[in-house]
Amino acid sequence: MKKKRINSTHIYKDQSGFTLIEVLIAITILSILMATMYTIVNNSTESKDKIISEDRDALQLVTALDRMEQDFSQLYSPLYYSAKYQKKNDNGFAPRSLGSDEQEKAANPLDSYEASERFPAISTSADVIPIIQNETKTDLIFMTTSNRRVLEDSKQSRYAWVKYALRSSSEDADERREGAEYELTRAIETENIYNKEFDWKNVKEYPLLKDIKSFQFLFWNPKTEKFVDKLDQLTTDKDTPRLIRIKLVWINSDNNEVEIDRTYRPLYPYFDTEKDEKEKENARKGDQKPGSPNTPGAPVESQEEDL
Structure with missing residues (x-):
């Protein structure tokens, strides 16, 4: 049997490549x-990082502005609903009328109130009046009712002392943004709020908002x-x-630079406490008798013209 000879040239010609x-x-x-794919992925990553950074800022x-809104809207002072107490021998009015005999027998308990740094006066409703300090246009100290107790049965309430202050930036000069030399700090004292003197050195303050170029408080x-x-x-x-x-x-x-101009208002409605206290004082003295023309609800005499 004869063997067929394979043509190698034919095999090489048939192979494709x-x-x-x-x-x-x-x-x-x-x-x-x-x-192209690398450019798309890289741009997407950079965009994501930029958006996250902008959202974080x-x-x-927004958190700082909301925090200030809560503090200022719940700013506390009894003078929003009660007048400041003034002693009888002052030029102002007294919260209640006492006869000469009664004044000799008993003094008003409010006269014995001792003023302090935190509470320099007392109201006619016997509520101590917290001070509102504004030594510079970038600092403000006041009492607010926006505090929320963290631990149950702790010596805290919704009342707290708050201090806002503008300080130099705590970041290094290399990491600091251009022109951002300041940061707004907030300190809150929730315990022993009725102490007579302030002790802010022992109260920790934390930066509420960084990267500030300028800041100030204004009052109407x-x-x-x-x-x-x-x-x-x-x-x-x-x-x-x-x-x-x-x-x-x-x-x-x-x-x-982002310029922000925002106005806050305490939630207490407007009420003229001194005028109200004077009217009550006059009523106690009997200046307004029932049926007199000055008494609210008294009938008004009609004036008839002669025909």
């Missing part, structure tokens, strides 16, 4: 696709109908500010 040029073209196309700003003056930067400039409502305004220039993550 890529030429060197085709391989180079395929590699080039694949490189372009990989570079925006969240810090109802007499001039303008905002002033010191409580001492108010002729009325010094202890009961009706509007508290903040002006803030904040540096965002892109080193752009």
Whole structure:
């Protein structure tokens, strides 16, 4: 039996494959696709990091503004609903009328109140009046009812002392944003709030908002109908500010300045406590008798014209 001879030349001609040029073209196309995919993924990652950074900054700003709104809206002072007590021998009025015999027999218990740094006066309802301090246009100390007790049965209540202050930035100069030299701090004292003196050195303050270029407090003056930067400039409502305004220039993550101008208002409605106390004092003295023209609800005499 004869063996067939295989033609190797025929086998090589039938095998298919890529030429060197085709391989180079395929590699080039694949490189372009990989570079495009890398660019898309890299841009997406950078966009995500930028959005997260911007959201973190925006969240810090919104949280700080909301925190101030809670504190200022619940600013506490009994003068919003009760007048400040003044002794009988002062030029002001007394909370109640006592006859000469009664004054000799017994003194008003409110006369024995001793003023302190935190509570310099007392109201006619026997509530101590907390001070509102504004030594500079960037500092403010007041009492608020916005506190929330963390531990059950702890010596805390919804009353607390709060201090806002503008301080130099705690970050290093290299890490600090351009122009952001300050940070707004907040300190809160929730225990022993009725101590006579302040002791802010033992109260820890924390940065509420960083990257601040400028900041200040303003207070509404109802007499001039303008905002002033010191409580001492108010002729009325010094202890009961009706509007508290903040002006803030904040540096965002892109080193752009963001100007914020916001006004806060305590929730207490307007009530003229001194006028109310004078009316009650006059009523006690008997100046307004039932049926007199000055008495509310008294009939008004009609005036008939002569025809």
